[in-house]
Amino acid sequence: MQTINDTIQTSLFRHLRVSVVISEMVNHKVNQFKNKFTAITGQIKEKFDQVDQVFSLQNSGSLVAKFQRGDRQQLLESPDFQTVYSLANISKNKTNGYFDPFDGGRYTPSDLIKSWAVDQVFNQYLRPLVELPVAGIMLEADGVIQTAVATSSAFHWPVLVHDSFKGEGLLEKYQLTGGGIVTVNAKTSKRPQSPIKQLTIISERVSEATIWAIAGLNAGTAKFLRLINQKHLSGILIDRALGVIEFESGKLAQKQVF
Numbered sequence: 305m306q307t308i309n310d311t312i313q314t315s316l317f318r319h320l321r322v323s324v325v326i327s328e329m330v331n332h333k334v335n336q337f338k339n340k341f342t343a344i345t346g347q348i349k350e351k352f353d354q355v356d357q358v359f360s361l362q363n364s365g366s367l368v369a370k371f372q373r374g375d376r377q378q379l380l381e382s383p384d385f386q387t388v389y390s391l392a393n394i395s396k397n398k399t400n401g402y403f404d405p406f407d408g409g410r411y412t413p414s415d416l417i418k419s420w421a422v423d424q425v426f427n428q429y430l431r432p433l434v435e436l437p438v439a440g441i442m443l444e445a446d447g448v449i450q451t452a453v454a455t456s457s458a459f460h461w462p463v464l465v466h467d468s469f470k471g472e473g474l475l476e477k478y479q480l481t482g483g484g485i486v487t488v489n490a491k492t493s494k495r496p497q498s499p500i501k502q503l504t505i506i507s508e509r510v511s512e513a514t515i516w517a518i519a520g521l522n523a524g525t526a527k528f529l530r531l532i533n534q535k536h537l538s539g540i541l542i543d544r545a546l547g548v549i550e551f552e553s554g555k556l557a558q559k560q561v562f
Contacts, residue, residue, distance in 0.1 A: 306327075313349070317418065319444070321444045323442045324341060324438060344429050351421075351429075355421045358384060368411065368412075392411070392413050399519035399523075402528075419511040419514035419515075422448055423509050430443060440459045451485075463478045465487060468487075468489050475504075483509075484507055484513045489502040493521055500525055500544075501543070502542040504539045513539075525546065536553050
């Protein structure tokens with residue numbers, strides 16, 4: 305197996321890396337794939353920069369900024385804006401309001417935009433590459449991770465989850481054959497009062513994982529444990545009092561009290 309990594313500079317993410325694992329290839333085939341991969345990462349950069357221009361909360365000319373000022377025209381003219389706006393409404397409803405991009409009556413979809421963009425880019429540019437000799441692809445963007453593995457491959461992506469409050473100690477090591485994983489913590493998500501200090505969600509798409517991770521911080525442990533069971537969620541959390549709680553497909557797998 306050979307791994308090819310490419311770090312991409314974009315205005316949407318501070319850190320963005322794409323990794324590809326390929327099985328044995330002759331040298332000229334490897335070089336051909338690298339050239340194709342370089343062209344694709346260039347397209348990925350353009351797409352992410354375009355998303356940032358449309359949705360940036362800091363850009364007064366973005367569609368989100370215009371919407372916040374009362375201009376509803378983009379709901380009619382921009383398919384991407386329509387899609388994200390619809391996803392925001394659906395997400396609020398299915399999380400019982402714990403994921404709320406309309407908090408305070410102001411549309412602020414910042415928690416959703418990046419993960420939605422990762423979904424779009426991954427499905428458009430990277431997922432079509434996943435067939436042998438390409439065994440797997442992983443996109444990492446500011447802690448948001450999306451993976452895919454060829455159906456005929458036994459490869460797994462090792463993804464480590466660390467405790468960001470205790471010297472980055474290892475909490476769990478997942479072996480992913482596809483899907484997304486998102487980790488959020490109460491401090492960096494500006495929810496310091498949440499009883500959940502850190503929360504990781506695994507789902508088919510990173511947008512789905514992000515929605516439930518933010519919802520969990522907002523709901524708190526007691527209410528979120530019920531949602532875990534109802535929605536068959538998988539992941540791991542750190543509660544300020546109870547410690548580490550793992551869950552898989554809606555069932556608690558392990559509880560460790562510090």
